[in-house]
Amino acid sequence: MRHGRKSKRFNGYKRHIAADLDTSMILACAVTPANRPEEEAAPMLRDDIARQHRRREIGSLHIDRGYVGSSLVQDVLSRRGEVLCNPWVARNGTLFTKTDLSINMRDRTIRCPAGQVEHFETGSVVEFEPEACARCPLRARCTMASPATGRTISIAEDEQLQHRLGKLTASPTGRDRLRERVAIEPRLAHVGRKQGRRARYLGVRKNLFDLRRAAAVVNLEVFDRRAALAA
DSSP states (O other), X not given: OEEOOTTSOOEEEEEEEEEOTTTOOEEEEEEEETTSOGGGGHHHHHHHHHTTTOSSOOOEEEOOGGGTTSHHHHHHHHTTOEEEOOOOOOOBTBSOOGGGSEEETTTTEEEOTTXXXXXXXXXXXXXXXXXXXXXXXXXXXXXXXXXXXXXXXXXXXXXXXXXXXXXXXXXXXXXHHHGGGGGHHHHHHHHHHHHOSXXXXXXXXXXXXXXXXXXXXXXXXXXXXXXXXXX
């Protein structure tokens, strides 16, 4: 449903689904234009689930990291729920990355490999002391900025969450928990086979109807398999 390349404009639509990992049932669907970020679909999925008047709130949210900036994530966290997804990966070529620096979320401080410490606020850019960076023996491995500029690090609005998710990836138990989300991939694959690779209709509304049709068929197949096993 999505066509184009990274260097060109995308057209078409993107399908999004929310499923119960315990039952494998698809609970909600959303369709967005292909050039819109994934996080815009999360409130639609949340509203779709809310209309079902389910007794339980979302206690554990397993998502792709493209959805991590959505309001749904903040809703779950505000209820002391759990959000699990792979964190964004810091890249800086062959130089020190963000993960090579020590971030203390409690004290709101960040320490570079050479020991320089700066305070930060979430959603801001931290610049280390230019004079200290200029005489630092590790400068060539840290930054390519001009001599009058210190190393800069962007601190995300959800830095606390990204920090916690980074700790999950560092432990075998945490990685096992993050892998639980892969159960959603077969659901997407089954829906894709039912719906096809190309959008059948023009407009989000009609393609959402088509996605819900395909999801309903996939759910019926799940019921059928379970009934056959129980017989």
